[in-house]
């Protein structure tokens with residue numbers, strides 16, 4: 793394998809964009825305010841839903857799957873090394 797072409801695939805895999813349906817916007821998980829108004833509160837709300845609200849009903853979906861394949865694929869948040877990442881929820 794050519795080292796120059798080798799990417800950090802695992803990191804890359806988890807750097808998924810995530811779209812929040814109620815706000816009709818993509819969230820920026822690199823920012824503590826998610827790049828949206830009241831983003832910090834929103835993050836709290838989303839995290840409180842874990843274990844209570846089914847993933848499909850939390851409003852987070854993959855914008856790429858929607859745009860490229862016309863599919864609504866729910867996403868959930870995972871924390872890795874202190875950073876929030878969005879992962880596809882494949883039911």
Ligand SMILES: [Zn+2]
Pocket residue numbers: 854855856857858865880
């Ligand atoms: Zn996707």
